[in-house]
Amino acid sequence: MPPKSVNPLQFLTDAHVAIVAGKGGVGKTTVTAVLARAAADQGLRVLVVELDGKSALASLVGADVGFLALTPSAALAEYLETHGLGRVARRLATTGVIEVVATAAPGIDDIVVLGKIKLEQSGDYDLIIVDGPAAGHAITFLMAPANLLKLMRGGPIHTQAAEVAGLLTDPARSQVILVTLPETTPVNEVVETAQALTDGGRLRLGPIVVNAYDEGGDLPADLAPAGSTLRAAAEFRNGRRELHRRETQRLADELELAQVRLPLLATPALDKESIAELAKSLGMQR
Amino acid sequence: MTDLDALISTADVVVCCGSGGVGKTTAAAALGLQAAGNGRHCVVVTIDPAKRLADALGVPGGLTNDPVRLPIEGSGELWALMLDTATTFDGLVVANAKDSDQATRILTNGFYRNIASSLGGTQEYMAAERLLALHLDNRFDLVIVDTPPTRNALDFLDAPRTLTRFIDHPVFKMMMLPTRRGLRVLSIAAQPLLRSIGKVIGSEVLADAVAFFQAFDGMQTGFRNRADEVIELLHGERTRFVLVASPRVDTIDEARFFAGRLVEKNLGVSAIIVNRATPDFGAPEGQRPSSAAKVALYDNQAELHDLAVAEREHVDPLVKDTDRQPTWVPLLAGDVHDLDGLDLIRSLLFR
Numbered sequence: 001m002p003p004k005s006v007n008p009l010q011f012l013t014d015a016h017v018a019i020v021a022g023k024g025g026v027g028k029t030t031v032t033a034v035l036a037r038a039a040a041d042q043g044l045r046v047l048v049v050e051l052d053g054k055s056a057l058a059s060l061v062g063a064d065v066g067f068l069a070l071t072p073s074a075a076l077a078e079y080l081e082t083h084g085l086g087r088v089a090r091r092l093a094t095t096g097v098i099e100v101v102a103t104a105a106p107g108i109d110d111i112v113v114l115g116k117i118k119l120e121q122s123g124d125y126d127l128i129i130v131d132g133p134a135a136g137h138a139i140t141f142l143m144a145p146a147n148l149l150k151l152m153r154g155g156p157i158h159t160q161a162a163e164v165a166g167l168l169t170d171p172a173r174s175q176v177i178l179v180t181l182p183e184t185t186p187v188n189e190v191v192e193t194a195q196a197l198t199d200g201g202r203l204r205l206g207p208i209v210v211n212a213y214d215e216g217g218d219l220p221a222d223l224a225p226a227g228s229t230l231r232a233a234a235e236f237r238n239g240r241r242e243l244h245r246r247e248t249q250r251l252a253d254e255l256e257l258a259q260v261r262l263p264l265l266a267t268p269a270l271d272k273e274s275i276a277e278l279a280k281s282l283g284m285q286r
Numbered sequence: 287m288t289d290l291d292a293l294i295s296t297a298d299v300v301v302c303c304g305s306g307g308v309g310k311t312t313a314a315a316a317l318g319l320q321a322a323g324n325g326r327h328c329v330v331v332t333i334d335p336a337k338r339l340a341d342a343l344g345v346p347g348g349l350t351n352d353p354v355r356l357p358i359e360g361s362g363e364l365w366a367l368m369l370d371t372a373t374t375f376d377g378l379v380v381a382n383a384k385d386s387d388q389a390t391r392i393l394t395n396g397f398y399r400n401i402a403s404s405l406g407g408t409q410e411y412m413a414a415e416r417l418l419a420l421h422l423d424n425r426f427d428l429v430i431v432d433t434p435p436t437r438n439a440l441d442f443l444d445a446p447r448t449l450t451r452f453i454d455h456p457v458f459k460m461m462m463l464p465t466r467r468g469l470r471v472l473s474i475a476a477q478p479l480l481r482s483i484g485k486v487i488g489s490e491v492l493a494d495a496v497a498f499f500q501a502f503d504g505m506q507t508g509f510r511n512r513a514d515e516v517i518e519l520l521h522g523e524r525t526r527f528v529l530v531a532s533p534r535v536d537t538i539d540e541a542r543f544f545a546g547r548l549v550e551k552n553l554g555v556s557a558i559i560v561n562r563a564t565p566d567f568g569a570p571e572g573q574r575p576s577s578a579a580k581v582a583l584y585d586n587q588a589e590l591h592d593l594a595v596a597e598r599e600h601v602d603p604l605v606k607d608t609d610r611q612p613t614w615v616p617l618l619a620g621d622v623h624d625l626d627g628l629d630l631i632r633s634l635l636f637r
Binding site for chain 1: 403565
């Protein structure tokens, strides 16, 4: 069965908040930048929220896109400060209080971050794209509200967890965009992640973005002399393309989600121009 | 002798560092395969919950927290395990408790379970702890460990202090107070803070935390001494660090960041592995042909060549920072998912 098709520009407006998630090395930040660029090119007012405080996102997307950097620990510190722990905490070293609170109620920092995103949602933007947490933290981040609600019976954090859980499970308000590469291990991982999120979290999954897909058919390797570098190069490329076709097909077989493909660009360093080029390529996939 | 040959013949402990998705786990396993082939008794520890090492080693049913011996040829032995953080932590608690009653009170405490599963740095802490246990295990003379795929992977080096830092903190000492006498001054300051914390997280969750600190009292010294031993091993002269990267700019930046941290701590980089490199077939010969089909072949080789050259340039700063020549592993037509595939990586690392 071929992957379900989706209008790659249309899906961005399906929900107000899009959370981009994927394992390390799959290009999550690149995809966030491309989606933000593509949405802004359509005239949407876009806010990018960045969570790990290190990426070059702001410089990749351009000045017409809003940008907000949130770090979980800073958000939690601010929350505690405004909830009666400020003055006392400072006397006994804030870090310790934050650590005990974060350990006593795991995921509380994620709840606070999601709460801040929820506040932005009622603001000036048509679309909020969140560059989700790195590596394996994406699932715990997205499941934090559901898990915390099980742990606590009341109090301000309970209320906030309930509100952000409402945001995350409302398909009109938010969707999760999973990113993968067309290779065996990343496809296995994205399938596991998708299942964990839909089974446990009742989250709406948007299309899967397959990053760095090597487009193009087989090169006529036979036309090059046997043993030549020309032939070896063509055979290598054909092998990679075959892998990409096979793995995207397997992804379609295992997950009933539409796929959006970003083409492989021949550069080891993506810059603003390549992000713009990838955003344009999105508009041409129908 | 290359850096990698020297590494696996002289080191007792090898730590692989790098960002996610660069093939770190596979590299760790391939180093272990070569070492075992050379007669060493090697154990490879992976932390990745995505079962990548089990995939790479073709272990049916996956890896467990206990080492499994793999069927390989050669005079040595290759074992592998996947770290289970919570089980390892429980074992440490049991080993340090004065009796089984104290151990049970801690192991069944909700706050302790959170520490074992989600306190920042716990995974790195347990990896380092396990490293020491395996190093002291007579079955093995080489331990290779894969670090968690985070920017904070080198917190690994400070991680053995994760728990002692936590329990030595004034806030937690204060939580132990109800069982102690004579610390009135602190105790008065403490009450409003505990009340405020209780308001945020709920009084039941807070009561669990206080119960944990009270139950833990008396075990601090044991944990502190063990942490010192682990840190001493990580800084030992037969412990070596390997950086694993792919030639993309962001992973190179990450590797340079790791290299800087290692130098800061007087721990050098012993070897660099660059995985997933575009193979270079050289620049295409002759003129660009005129027929459409042949142009595609010519352009393909040219594109791969340009990309390979650009990748080398991007890796240069890392070479300059560390004064190490990387071992390059080309991008392959598929992932490693069995011992034969792993042997291919091994042969590329030890050409």
